[in-house]
Amino acid sequence: MRKELGLFLLLIVVSAITAAINPLFLSGVNLLDMANLIGMFGVFSIGEGFTIITGGIDLSIGSMFALLGVVFVDLLTEYQVAWPLALLAIIAGGLVLGALQAFLITRLKMQPFIVTLCGLLIYRGAARYYTTDSSRGFGYGDEADTLRTLAAGHVYGVPNTFIFLVVLAVVMGVLLHRSVYGRYLYAVGKNEEAARFSGIRSNLVIAGAYVLSGGLAAISTVLLVFYTNSVSPSSFGNFYELYAIAAAVLGGCSLRGGEGSILGIVLGTALLQVLQNLVNILGIPSSLNFAVMGTVILLGVLTDQQLQARRKLAAATAGSARAAAAPALAQRGQQT
Amino acid sequence: MRKELGLFLLLIVVSAITAAINPLFLSGVNLLDMANLIGMFGVFSIGEGFTIITGGIDLSIGSMFALLGVVFVDLLTEYQVAWPLALLAIIAGGLVLGALQAFLITRLKMQPFIVTLCGLLIYRGAARYYTTDSSRGFGYGDEADTLRTLAAGHVYGVPNTFIFLVVLAVVMGVLLHRSVYGRYLYAVGKNEEAARFSGIRSNLVIAGAYVLSGGLAAISTVLLVFYTNSVSPSSFGNFYELYAIAAAVLGGCSLRGGEGSILGIVLGTALLQVLQNLVNILGIPSSLNFAVMGTVILLGVLTDQQLQARRKLAAATAGSARAAAAPALAQRGQQT
Amino acid sequence: AEAQQKKTLVFVTNVAADFWTFARRGIEKAQKEHPDYNMEMIVTTEGTAAAQRRELDDLVARGVAGISVSVDDAAHATEELNKVAAKAVLFTTDSDAPQSKRVAYIGTDNVAAGRQAGQEILKALPNGGKIMLFVGTMDADNARERVQGIREALKGSKVEILDVRTDQADFTKAKSNAEDTLAKYPDISLMSGLWSYDTPEIYDAVKNAGKCGKVKIVGFDEDARTLRGISEGCVQSTIVQQPFEFGYQSMIGLIKVINGDRSWIPADGKIIVPTRVIDKSNVAEFVTYVKTLLHK
Amino acid sequence: MADTLLELAGITKTYPGVVALDNVSLRVMRGEVLGLVGENGAGKSTLMKILGGVTEPTAGVIRIDGREHRALTVSGATRAGIAFVHQELNLFENLDVASNVFIGREKLAFGPLMLVDNATLRARVAPLLTRLGADFAPDTPVETLSIAQRQMVEIAKALSVDARVIIMDEPTSSLTLSETERLLQIVADLKASGVAVIYITHRLGEIMTCADRVVVLRDGRMVGELGREALSHAAMIRLMIGRDLKSLYVPPREAPRAGGCTLTGVVTTAFPDRRIDLSVRHGEILGLAGLVGSGRTSLARTVFGIDRLIGGEIRLDDEVIAIHSPRDAIRQGIYLVPEDRKRAGLVLEMPIRENITLADLLHHARLLLIDRRSEARVARAQSATLSIKAPNIETQAVTLSGGNQQKVVLAKWLSMQPRVVIFDEPTRGIDVGAKTEIYTLMRGLADRGVAILMISSDMEEVIGVSDRIAVMHEGRISGLLEREQFTEYNVLRLAIGQALEPTESAA
Ligand SMILES: Nc1ncnc2c1ncn2[C@@H]1O[C@H](COP(=O)(O)OP(=O)(O)OP(=O)(O)O)[C@@H](O)[C@H]1O
Ligand SMILES: Nc1ncnc2c1ncn2[C@@H]1O[C@H](COP(=O)(O)OP(=O)(O)OP(=O)(O)O)[C@@H](O)[C@H]1O
């Protein structure tokens, strides 16, 4: 929880400074806009977090958005499929892509980085080929109005995406932190061999994370599509996997696996969105958008690490020696 | 060497098929064009390979190109600096950025993925801010003609970039495969702790790889700048780190560290360039460019892995036992 | 506090490109004329509809008075634009969204620009020939419209469009696309770059291949090397827009509307800034103009 | 002997190129303690893994309660009442002790939600820890535990299953005498309550204490069985290595010389409030005994420059030396054979040759380019001297047995000029045959004038090999024993922090 607390403090400090410079930061409109974005980005970041906890990574998310996005819009507009069906089809699509990657990773023992990198390349290529590089959107008609209201509407002004994220975070939080599956996920992420020796079917556990990530990416696709109302296959969702990874890592996930929490991921997402918002709100040149993000991530991770090291040193007075040395070594040491 | 042989065969097969469909693939013009691109991409892929062998990764290369690129052009055009000075300045710049990252990774014990991801964000932001989002190019004058001839010229038709790559590959090959530093690099990549227990200064060894990667990125910047003659801070070199990683991984580097060869990296680069070229030569829709690349990487890595597993099975007759099991397990280990 | 009093006008681009530097100069000129306003330019980070929507939302939240935006994926942004139009004076520029409630569009007619390019291609290839088009991505509106214009102009002629190759705005890829085309089609007659960086990369590739004059080039926009190519005679001509005017007129127009003057806006809201053909005859004068704008 | 609990019949297991087990049959009776011994690589762990459901046999059957199984799964084995303490630690550092103990067998709450009931898990683990005499709580994160403490968690894991058979694969390899004794007591208790224990160890003394029956494996075959009455060190060793062992320990040939390595007031990070004074003379083997966590490894790491020296000074032949990194130590001729050879001693994926020359590479290089022939020469010479069993010097270290791996680590240092060598648990997990060879090597070094500090938790070894014994207790040296004072009793008294009995010191 310490990690989350630190992140929360960072979030508060950044927000306070921004609000001090431009009070409009705290205006209702702005907060709700941000809530909406946090909602959308949070959903797929949670999925990414699961794959990172297994010690893997999912680089394919952004391209999945493009592929599922164009298909989704086409289903609704071109083929006039009823929205519940279209929604189901897209979610199924996400799950299948996730399962495919999971198969390559767990069965054929390929590295997650490679598999999902190829996914990144292939899905976007497929989306571009399928549309012959033209964008898809809801233009003239009002397709799937019910679904649109669900995905892009709000309740008492609070965006549904945000409400959805809160509910999802609770459910996933229980899954990750309280359920057997969650425990196995941590176990597999830390020491897969030992997990197998304990009778855990590690392949299934890992596969689950990728399938989940695919499913959540599919849901995010729908949210994002209704946010932008259009999908341009070559740019839709480009680089979003990096947001997700950054959010998860900021939130305490370790790329070595076995670490991370849902609360952390959500806070990480929130911080990234606040950072982007403040660039616009404070009128900082937009070219500095990424630079601000990079700097804050760097400083955030660095501070956290230094604080933790100090804490450990203090704890070491209680008599532990290897404790401090071992993780420091493992930091960049061998895996599994 | 087996891995390199397999890759070489793949390269031959792909080329043969392409040439069979369109013999122009083997025309002098086309081969020399490709040689030029292989030359440019090979240089920074070798740097990336070094960081991957340490068990790390360098995601910042592409953004370095942008930042160093705009500065380089400005030095030559705006500030009229003599080209040898400008060249030195840029190489120094690359080394310094590399050293900075190395410092964060080895001294402050941050994960390479995080550090270089932040580099990716920050350098590009800096480039865009510095230029206020306008591109830099050699327009009206003929700046640095000597350097241009060096970087973009050719000898008996063979592009200098390619010749440079060959020389560089030989030098780096000796460094990696024959020198003390190379041996240390593998040792540190495989087992940092054991390396330290043997008196190797692993921090220095790892830092060396990042500095080298920065330096080679700087040289690539110069080559790329003279290829395109202009640098747009927002798109120059975007995603090139992925090419480099893909080339290195195709060429036998493992993201777990401790594996890889210069020959493999060069062959990997060549394959990627051939794949892009064949998309154009065969008139495959451009939209499928990335998809073709993704598919071939996936199939290549997969086939190689299956072949290796089979070979190991056969080799095991010689008596090695646990050896087979261990790498198979580690296969899906986490990355650093 | 004073900054809060001043009304803020913002110019939002669709991608980060050089083109917008000219617009920036236009905005700077307007700023000088109207120091009582606060003028800004936002060059988007991503060039995606999502990123643009976020920027617009943030600007509305900030309470800016006027926005002129080059719309990403105009056909589908209506709803968002209407939301913005309810809170601020909204212009579109460069890329229009005619269904939306924007007050005015200040920019190019890209189909017309395409037709102009088509005419130039016909002029360069009186006996017909094979041509290839190059662009960043085809899912951008201006790319589609320009291609459409070119096709319209070439209809019925003996000029054949072989293909459109895309490069994702990667200059290196743009150049290697051009090189590969020269390798694949030794008999290609003309290559045309639809985005500003495409033409100079084509020019380099053609020149390196020693095919200047044999392979003709017609392009868009005013990249320095494009203009140099025209002076040298390697590039036939280029179709230039007047982004300076986009920036300048957007700002001046926004101020007029804020002050209640809408009389200058036509019924369909479209204020077309005409495109010009730059060829050997007028390139010298144009280069001087560009230089004074960029290097001041 | 009527109660056969389970039976392995005709078990064969082949790995590609290796026959790990060849037609082994084994019967386990209710309430007996079955010792399983054999050299490294004899197939002990493999046999037990088959029984624990971790691997499948190539041929043979497993009979439990009269039912035949071709193979077991982990959960199947657990259901059949088989619990397993693995040789390699199989813990999850990111989880707490209770979660580790019950991993894979969580108590669930809220029915279909499959949530883990942590409170119950902790409540169940607490008594087990008390029984083992562990000094940590059920909710302690495992990452903060030492190796020995972790081994206790592994044992608690096995005890937590309501097992009929508990397999213990080298459970005491990291434990010192007092914990070992406690474990042996637990084994006795288990036996009394009718639970069978299969006990694997290379410490034959433990077998002598607890086993009812011993089965000996060699090269994957069962070569013999000894009943309680026929049990002796010599008998076991004969079966294990197929010949008699002349003597385990070699006496010194020369008396220790003057000079050596002296520590004065050394403070380590592990015990910032304790000071250590110790000196090792050239030509002697100084044993360093102590309980788990007494600070011996920390001392070794500090002297070797891995951990920071917080205070005090290190002298070598009366000269104060500054050691900030292993490099400094190596330059002074101070070498460390670490306790965890796979992690710290070897680069497993490298060939023997490269491992041997790793620390001394600059001597095999001209202009920083490596001279492979010079490397090969040294590597070949070393593997001949140490009789490393491997096809050739290009064999990867992973494929070697534990003993041979340890010899490679030794070869690395012996190819240079050692002045002081610290051995941390030099024979952990190594069979008797290899042990003797290593003892002989150590003695050879000492006779050549090298000062040797041998950290060991194996009481027999400490007493058998050392010329003097220093004992550590909670971060300080609690006493020094000369040869005539060497008794288990004395070592143990010092290890638990009590003074020697006056009669002893007077004698
Ligand atoms: N990984 C660890 N985490 C926390 N504390 C540790 C760790 N390892 C050792 N310690 C503590 O550091 C102190 C010294 O341990 P050290 O390993 O030096 O002792 P040791 O006598 O060599 O024990 P061992 O027999 O386990 O190697 C002890 O208090 C021990 O509990
Ligand atoms: N997963 C595996 N793959 C291939 N060979 C293996 C594997 N596991 C064990 N072996 C081989 O099987 C043989 C028996 O190994 P095992 O681990 O059972 O020996 P052991 O008697 O437990 O030795 P030790 O005393 O060192 O623990 C050895 O030759 C070993 O190399």
Ligand SMILES: [Mg+2]
């Ligand atoms: Mg074993």
Ligand SMILES: [Mg+2]
């Ligand atoms: Mg120890």
